[in-house]
Amino acid sequence: MNHSIEADGLVKRYGGKTALDGVDLAARAGSVLAVLGPNGAGKTTAVRVLATLVAPDGGHARVGGHDVVREPAKVRELIGLTGQYASVDEKLTGRQNLVMMGRLLGMNRAAARAKADDLLDRFGLREAAGRPAGAYSGGMRRRLDLAVSLVAEPSIIFMDEPTTGLDPQVRAELWTIVREHIARGATVLLTTQYLEEADQLADEIVLIDHGHVGARGTPDQLKARAGDRRLEIRPEHDADKAERILAEVTGLAPHHAGNGLISVPVLDPAVPSAVFRRLDEAGVVLTEHALRRPTLDEAFLALVSAPQAGRTSS
């Protein structure tokens, strides 16, 4: 298969601390890969290795077909990087930041200015173009940071926690920009702590924690694998009777979610119809019922805690 980003068994230690402990990653050309994990999982370290900023202590990585250690210059020709902390020059205006990038990449003055204006328009920064980046709001800075990484028209883009610390509305705006301007044609590797972000943007997700890959797959696969569907009911009266029936049919202890909602895992597809028939016979009226798939949040917790439990301390 044609992979733009491939990492095999990446290991990186800082002092005595192991940030990456044998991480494998693969992103198909033109796809969006989300590396999802909590703070300190090793996400940023993985990006730093892939973007040629630090050399791994073990393993190999190829970006655009070039080895990140042996051919870093070739890799740098292909990539764009946006950092966890928007790495724009605060003392330059938005336009000057963009023009500087164009000039560094060898464009002449006119070409660099034209490129800057084009990106300012696309990222909704036209009006703020003449203000120093230090005076931008958090969302504007991230947009400028993204725009700056696109000056070179990279075919592979690394986005390290592009929306961390932004409020939900600004985050949603940024997702639109990522979908419309960044993910079109380019291969994107983004790291995030937000499940929703991975769900919204990624074709594939890799869960990492403590430098290990916990699970990988499409958002749907992960949700399906993480856990069972749950049957939720809210009886009008006779909550005790309803609970007893759920327990009898499934052989499992029902869970009370508060506000009258009772749920059980559904391991056998025949369970819901059996439950409804028994409730009907017993005369229990339901005000609400639903068969629900786990949220990605629940999937995340299930998948991240599972491999850790089985791992001996290293």
Add this chain to the structure above:
Amino acid sequence: MTARNNALTQGMTLTWRSLVPLRNQPGELVQLLLQPIFMIVIFVVVFGAMTGDQGGAVQHLLPGVLTQVALTQTISTGLKLAEDIGNGVFDRFKSMPIARSAPLIGRILADTCTMTLTVAVALAVGAVVGFRIRTSPLEALAGVALLLTFTLALGWVSAWLGLRAKSAASMQGLATAVLLPLTFGSTALIPAANLPGVLRWWSTLNPVSHLADSMRALFTGGPAGAHIWITLGWAAAITACFVPLAVRAYSKRIR
């Protein structure tokens, strides 16, 4: 569409990047210019008034204050490098297909420009408070060139400190610790005869004393003696030591 692109053109783009904030934000320029103005007002005008011979004091003190101002300004090289490393700008440059040396070239060129500007402003303010160059334009220019040569040498020390420091704040602390004995343990402002024992001994060794005495000779006349050669020797020695050290520290940072 594409222009010539190499370490030098990229370095010049990054020089522009460091200088353009002076135009963007008047506050930046004011901050840069305020330091020489304050130093001259405090040391030349106030101290000069205390001696009772204002005119003579200005002629004697201004070259000394000029060296102080220029030396203090050298902190900027390491400080700005440490800032770029700390806030992620350096990482972005590292991830780009540009010459590895470009960010360092840009820094040194930009700081040479701001140093020249600082020296020019200090001389202009000096003229306002009564300082007069008594030598030929050529000697005065030689004085400026000597000052720039010496501060460029110290700029490499500053770069080395900034590249090795854990943060911009710790760089500032280190640089101040290096600069204080150089600037105040010298004959730049106070004649050696007036300094107490150990300080007097140190001030005769201190290259800044020789620099200040060279400046006085080149701007106001009088005997330069060996001061110019000793200053140049120090500048050469510092450069020879700290260019390799700074480049090595830089290579480690940029890989």
